[in-house]
Amino acid sequence: ISLPTCWPPPRVQLHVVTLQRLTLFQLPAREEDRPDVRGHANDSNQYVKELSYNPPKVGRGLVFDPTLSVELHAIGGFNCVSFSLPPSVGTTRQLIRSATSNGRDATFTQKVHCVAAEPKETVLRLTVIDEDFGREAAYETVVLGVLREGYRVFHLRNMQGTRIESCSLLAHVSLSKQINAWVGEQELVEKINHQRQTIADQTRNIEEYKARIRLLEAGRPGGSGGSVPQSHSSEQHQRAMSEGDADDADEDGQDRLTSQRRMSARI
Numbered sequence: 001i002s003l004p005t006c007w008p009p010p011r012v013q014l015h016v017v018t019l020q021r022l023t024l025f026q027l028p029a030r031e032e033d034r035p036d037v038r039g040h041a042n043d044s045n046q047y048v049k050e051l052s053y054n055p056p057k058v059g060r061g062l063v064f065d066p067t068l069s070v071e072l073h074a075i076g077g078f079n080c081v082s083f084s085l086p087p088s089v090g091t092t093r094q095l096i097r098s099a100t101s102n103g104r105d106a107t108f109t110q111k112v113h114c115v116a117a118e119p120k121e122t123v124l125r126l127t128v129i130d131e132d133f134g135r136e137a138a139y140e141t142v143v144l145g146v147l148r149e150g151y152r153v154f155h156l157r158n159m160q161g162t163r164i165e166s167c168s169l170l171a172h173v174s175l176s177k178q179i180n181a182w183v184g185e186q187e188l189v190e191k192i193n194h195q196r197q198t199i200a201d202q203t204r205n206i207e208e209y210k211a212r213i214r215l216l217e218a219g220r221p222g223g224s225g226g227s228v229p230q231s232h233s234s235e236q237h238q239r240a241m242s243e244g245d246a247d248d249a250d251e252d253g254q255d256r257l258t259s260q261r262r263m264s265a266r267i
């Protein structure tokens with residue numbers, strides 16, 4: 001009975017998602033709530049609105065200087081958030097201070113790398129934080145493995161999970177690979193041995209297929225039945241050629257004898 005496969009397997013390479021040129025648009029002020037409940041969202045939230053958003057309070061709060069939190073939540077496998085590659089620490093959360101901000105819009109110039117061994121089982125959470133009050137103002141989550149390269153827009157949500165009207169985070173996404181320096185030596189050795197065994201099995205199968213192909217080309221499928229060996233065919237061909245030459249010599253001799261008899265008769 002084979003043992004179940006261990007998950008997650010040791011990964012030699014890590015998936016890296018790099019976020020840069022992050023720009024925040026239309027962040028609500030303190031105590032301001034702008035729920036985006038258009039379309040189906042309005043139908044689902046018209047009964048118990050408190051579960052999705054607070055009553056709108058436009059213009060009652062003060063703006064603040066936001067801080068962006070980038071964090072990873074993985075089901076399994078190594079993961080970390082780092083400002084440089086290769087990562088020097090294994091922390092899963094980093095804070096980015098805004099370079100410019102007017103309370104509503106902000107830019108973050110710091111480049112951040114999200115590294116994960118299992119990107120499809122890792123969730124990226126982007127959170128806007130009001131550090132003065134120690135509270136989260138908005139957030140969005142996405143599976144790390146589904147992000148594509150290029151500029152991407154994250155429509156932010158309030159803390160009840162309802163999207164905020166006109167509030168979004170723009171980011172440029174790039175993908176790359178990184179050697180896994182955190183994999184254990186024993187795990188790496190076992191992985192290499194397993195790959196070597198797989199290569200050996202595949203090589204043996206290839207040699208068997210080559211042998212079968214040679215048998216088919218020689219007219220001996222399965223190693224039985226067969227055609228006349230090449231050496232035997234050559235001997236028969238030479239014997240036939242010799243017999244043909246002898247027959248030709250006999251015919252020439254008979255022709256000469258007939259000619260001589262005719263000459264004698266005339267004389």
